[in-house]
Amino acid sequence: MRRDRFKKDTTAKNYYEDRFYVAPQSPKFDVLGSKFEDDLKALDGLVLNSYVEFDQMVVFVDKNDNLKALEKLKEFGYEILSELSGVDFIHQRGGIEVFYQLLSIKHKRRARVKCFVKNGEFLQSATSLYKSANWAERELYDMMGVWIENHPNLKRILMPDDWYGHPLLKSYPLHGDEAAKWYEVDKIFGREYRDIVGEENRDSAFIDSKDTFNFSRIYHETEYGGVEPSEAYLQEYQEKGGVPFIKHATRDKFKILKKRR
């Protein structure tokens, strides 16, 4: 009989608890009094909120002030924009939190500028300050759907130009929407071939052992349209009787090397 060692625990525990592991918040410190004090002062008046987390300064600015803040930090010594992306908070707060990850080689420090872009709002492009923002902003637009103003070439970068939707949004289904399901068929053959080509098989556990075209059993391999042989057989390289001019190769004459030469 199985031991019921968990019974005691569950009754003692609170029934209502988080279903998933919630990571504890990382410790945050005040910027004033840290080595980032001068960095924060360079941003005079623009900062909504700030703290130091994992030895990096994080500042929140208004989304209209993002260029001003980046310009001031660049003047201060943050020469490199190493990363730019967003976090989907559409469900909680109705928008996307965009972050700019900055690196200062001069001061050997990293800082992060964050701003919140609501749905339907535009964000000013940082390409005039940092060259790396060009591709990163295109990716931000492609995957999250954030519109960037004054970008020199705002078009999709990872997904095809005619792709419907923005895949990194949390509301986007992992397997893609209806348009994604038929994308390659529509594009290559046209919509009228949907019935002939068929739907994608998204069920990775699906096995039809009678379907020898999409699923062939080992030692029962058949060609398309062929009947699966009832008895197991080994695929031979040569047909019976051999091939002209080529040495007759049979399985029993194979030589297996004991070690590499």
Added chain:
Amino acid sequence: MAFHKVDYTKENGLPVVLTTVDKLVQWGRSNSLWAMSYGLACCAMEMMAAGGGRFDFDRFGTIFRASPKHSEVMIIAGTLTKKHAEFTRRLYDAMPEPKWVISMGSCANTGGMFNTYATVQGVDRVIPVDIYLPGCAPRPETLQYALMILQKKIRKETPRRKQKVKRVV
């Protein structure tokens, strides 16, 4: 050596081979399969190894070509994304007839572990495939064996000018 001095009973019979033109053509075709180097992901490394010295595709008459117009075999080695599917079909269409396709690895066969919005769930949705090669990633000798099976398949075909339609797509 003078003609009359050759003992044909000892030298595998007369120096004559009788065959049909069909067989001769297909034998020739099967031993000069020029493959399009079409590496998409990790399987491409195994494909490169198969082309390299230890496994040596050249001895099968298989030479990797960079142009679809020189190639008759397309080895799809890796994950095919939906963005790329259109170009794959275009390259396949640019290849002269007759042509064959080896789908190499789980990703090319069925989408593999990438059951996602951006991956084509099997290249046979886009182009007809002759040989499905299982594995993730298959070893070079597996690719070599797939090529040998393809050679056998080609030898069995009839060399008509127009190939049979493999699949209505």
